[in-house]
Amino acid sequence: xxxxxxxxxxVAIRNSGFRTILxxxxxxxxxxGLIAMQSAxxxxxxxLMSQFVDxxxxxxxxxxxxxxxxxxxxxxxxxxxxxxxCTQHFLELGFITSYHRLFTPHAQVTFSSRSTNPNISxxxxxxxxxxxxxxxxxxxxxxxxxxxxxxxxxxxxxxETADELGIGKDELTxxxxxxxxxxxxxxxxxxPRGNSQNSDDRFVVLPASYLDQQYSGDRSYDIVVNVxxxxxxxxxxxxxxGVFRQIRGIEAAMPNDFRVIRSEKxxxxxxxxxxxxxxxxxxxxxxTILASAIALMNMLLVAVGERQREIGLKKSLGAxxxxxxxxxxxxxxxxxxxxxxLGVVIGLTTGxxxxxxxDGPFIVPIQWIGVSFVVTFFTGISAGILPGIRAAxxxxxxxxxxx
Numbered sequence: 001x002x003x004x005x006x007x008x009x010x011v012a013i014r015n016s017g018f019r020t021i022l023x024x025x026x027x028x029x030x031x032x033g034l035i036a037m038q039s040a041x042x043x044x045x046x047x048l049m050s051q052f053v054d055x056x057x058x059x060x061x062x063x064x065x066x067x068x069x070x071x072x073x074x075x076x077x078x079x080x081x082x083x084x085x086c087t088q089h090f091l092e093l094g095f096i097t098s099y100h101r102l103f104t105p106h107a108q109v110t111f112s113s114r115s116t117n118p119n120i121s122x123x124x125x126x127x128x129x130x131x132x133x134x135x136x137x138x139x140x141x142x143x144x145x146x147x148x149x150x151x152x153x154x155x156x157x158x159x160e161t162a163d164e165l166g167i168g169k170d171e172l173t174x175x176x177x178x179x180x181x182x183x184x185x186x187x188x189x190x191x192p193r194g195n196s197q198n199s200d201d202r203f204v205v206l207p208a209s210y211l212d213q214q215y216s217g218d219r220s221y222d223i224v225v226n227v228x229x230x231x232x233x234x235x236x237x238x239x240x241x242g243v244f245r246q247i248r249g250i251e252a253a254m255p256n257d258f259r260v261i262r263s264e265k266x267x268x269x270x271x272x273x274x275x276x277x278x279x280x281x282x283x284x285x286x287x288t289i290l291a292s293a294i295a296l297m298n299m300l301l302v303a304v305g306e307r308q309r310e311i312g313l314k315k316s317l318g319a320x321x322x323x324x325x326x327x328x329x330x331x332x333x334x335x336x337x338x339x340x341x342l343g344v345v346i347g348l349t350t351g352x353x354x355x356x357x358x359d360g361p362f363i364v365p366i367q368w369i370g371v372s373f374v375v376t377f378f379t380g381i382s383a384g385i386l387p388g389i390r391a392a393x394x395x396x397x398x399x400x401x402x403x
Contacts, residue, residue, distance in 0.1 A: 026296070031372045035347025036347040039355065041281055061259075064077055083223050099221050103124055103211050105119065105120075111186075120204060140189055153206065154186075155177060158203040168189070171186075240260050332387070336380030337380065
């Protein structure tokens with residue numbers, strides 16, 4: 001009997017035509033929004049948390065990321081000269097200090113007849129950039145001080161970049177690599193960083209002094225000071241502020257036009273941001289699914305009125321009330337599950353493009369896909385109860401007469 005009810009429900013769904021399509025689309029929009037937002041948040045979280053990994057557990061970062069007027073930063077960019085002077089000061093004190101600048105996240109790299117997609121991060125750094133940002137060399141060598149100071153066109157490849165170009169240890173000395181229009185000499189390949197969610201290995205690093213000559217623009221440098229465990233980060237933070245104010249020529253009465261942030265504070269801020277985004281996405285997604293449930297229930301109530309003759313005929317042929325009610329429950333749940341399946345496909349597709357736009361990893365939010373199917377399953381049951389009861393209570397004689 002239940003199999004017959006399911007078959008009848010599928011036939012009714014097919015015969016509903018435009019109304020069925022509209023209902024499935026309404027449900028799919030709610031699910032797609034939830035999946036797409038959660039997928040994007042996972043990508044954002046992975047990108048943001050990678051910044052914490054880059055900094056290390058006990059590091060201090062200097063950048064120009066301060067908000068002043070109308071939500072915008074009026075801070076002048078940190079120049080290569082300023083980054084060098086600050087870095088040199090703390091290197092002389094015995095702290096491993098690096099500086100770097102992201103010149104473009106959309107570089108294309110070519111070696112021999114092979115080219116990468118135009119989504120390679122082009123980074124300019126100093127000799128300490130690799131070690132200070134959580135990387136190690138798999139083969140080859142690091143930059144020399146002379147290469148960094150004199151702007152020699154040497155490049156270290158991220159592991160994914162090297163794999164895509166088919167470059168290993170033996171190929172490092174076999175011809176130059178072309179990055180956009182720049183011909184450079186590959187000297188090393190980084191080992192994978194080992195984070196399965198966000199490898200951050202699609203990059204190339206060159207001496208900042210070389211790239212600064214080749215690229216225009218006012219993008220700022222970041223400085224990272226690695227503080228040993230036995231030294232107070234607070235004291236070093238205060239010294240960084242004093243040194244950098246002097247380098248920037250900031251008068252005593254003027255506020256800082258740069259930001260100094262410790263890694264533990266950054267982690268706290270990132271964690272709060274991710275939780276807020278995830279909560280907002282969940283609320284929006286559930287509200288959309290709730291609206292879809294109301295729309296579905298109204299559609300089924302209208303269907304009860306339009307199908308009175310069908311219901312009356314089934315009852316006159318011996319169909320029980322429970323059988324009629326089950327058919328509408330099956331219709332409701334089936335529409336919800338079909339809408340959920342379509343919504344998951346749309347949501348994952350949207351999430352993929354969002355992750356690509358954000359230069360982050362695309363990670364399938366499996367748990368949220370499961371939540372979506374469970375929520376919409378019970379949504380289908382809830383939306384089908386009232387129409388099912390109303391259809392089951394119809395008097396067959398009245399239904400045949402009015403239908």
